[in-house]
Amino acid sequence: MTDVPESLTAPAPAPVAARRPPGPPGRGRLVLGRLLGARWAVAGAVTVLLLFVLAFGGPYLTPWDYAAPDYTALRQPPSAAHWFGTNGIGQDVFAQTLRGLQKSLVIGLLVALFSTALAALVGACAGYFGGWTDRLLMFLVDLMLVLPSFLVITMVSPQLKGSGWIAFVALLALFNWMITARVVRSMTISLASREFVRAAQFMGVRPLRIILRHILPNTASFLITDATIAVGGAVMSETALSYFGFGVRAPDVSLGTLLAAGTSEAPVFPWLFYFAAGLLVLFVLAVNLIGDGLRDALDPTAEAARPARRPRRARPAARPALPAGAPEASGPRRPGPTTPRSNRSSS
Template sequence: MSSIDPTTTTIETEADSASAPPDVRHGVLRRTFRAKRAWIGAIALALITLWAFVGPLLAPYNATDSDVLAFGAAPGGGHWFGTNDIGQDVYAQTLVGLQKSIIIGLIAGPLATLIAGFVGAIAGYFGGVADRVIVWVIDLLLVIPSFFILVLVSPIFKQLSWVALVVLISVFSWMIMARVVRGQTMSLRERDFVKAARYMGVKPLTIIRRHIIPNVASLLIIDATLGVGAAIIFESTLSYFGFGIQVPDVSLGSLLASYSNAAVTRPWLFALPAATLIATVLATSLLGDAFRDAIDPTSGANRD
């Protein structure tokens, strides 16, 4: 008959019961969608995404077609956003650019959050040399203007696909959240359930995955949501100045750059892609803001 160590059993029970925070996901979602701006942001973002990917299928022209009978035409008829100087449909171009901007935002934002969560948890949990090195790298990247670094390295990546741009945006977008996660991890590693897991011989990376990350998941969700809009703005800015999406690809930023000279004489060429960009970023910001207030109600009390 095997004996049972009551001390080990107690520690195992404590660790199991506290290995993850209470399941607050449903509560967070419920509080999030009590705010009107959450519904506005979610519905707007869903409609914009649907429009971006279904709209081209319903449009009478594609982004590369040239209508020889409608050079520089105003919105109307079959060209809902008008045409450019060579008769290309601006509506179709806007939707193609919107697709690329949404895809880049949806990949780069969460990827930057993933990097921040992993790096911040490693620094906060291990401390010592690892923490000092990571903090030094974070401080260095925060001091160096990321936009100018991307401008300098962009010629190297011009021949590569837009995936390289996604990686670059992610690499320069994780530092602030990594500092937040590091601070939370330094507090969590002293909690009883983390100590219990450590005494039981659980590997550090397993502790980070099972105990640390779930306890900072709410912060990471907020960062990922807001990061989508930030990544879209970042990509659009780079593309506007010619350092982002390259021909034959198109994004909202490159469209704005192409049509900026016509902003006064033919304002629809510039204004309609710009309005699309603003609406997309605003929708993601509203949703992320509602998530933040649901998790930290004191951050935006009585705003709705």
């Protein structure tokens, strides 16, 4: 089998790793490797991890409780006793912010995950199977779109009271997936007619597996961008629901309720607003970094984390840091297959 010379001139032969595991690495391992190779994504993941540590470990650092007021300190600016200051009724803002962060981290991430997963599944099934499946699912999507979600939530909320935050997450996710599903459906329709999907069908791969293995990875760029936006959106829409007395209710707090309460006072008592806002921005930014890294890791034409080019990546370490991750946080940058090298100048 050594007679076929074409393989000798493969583009940029990569040095064969000596510690190659038995069998070729699958997609999962490759993507993980690329993800870990993208420094901004790792930075984002570390930031999210630190936020969790702060949110759940932080309350042990301070003697104050988020609900119990300290009547000796009303609207005090940050000090040694109250690190983030206190609010109008003397509650410790540090404790409150951490309490809010706990809620918002979980709600934001889970809502984004659930709504995107639901949208991907429904959209891909509708697009792939077509026919009556498509018609029924799209009817459902349209129905959900025209139903005023707040009205439904206020109607449903009395029954759900007491079932806690997980029902709240489910409700938020349930009203947040329809438009994404429609987009995924149309992407699926065009993907389903591609030859590699047909090839999989002829190989006897089951439909659901084709969706998971071929269709969803090819819509991943959109799904990930959509999910990262949904994180910030979920935190904010939770605020709106809290306003209606559903979800997070006083004396419990979330970042959303803190922000809603602090917005009007921000010019005079900035500590009521900026700590919560800063943490939220940090959270959303970190999620964006992870999303960007994941998207590049899933897209083989993105050059950021290609193992073969890793030696070249030693150089940018000497470059000045980028301004606050600005290019990563910007919208979707889908690298075109024809010019894979053109769009990596920013990272």
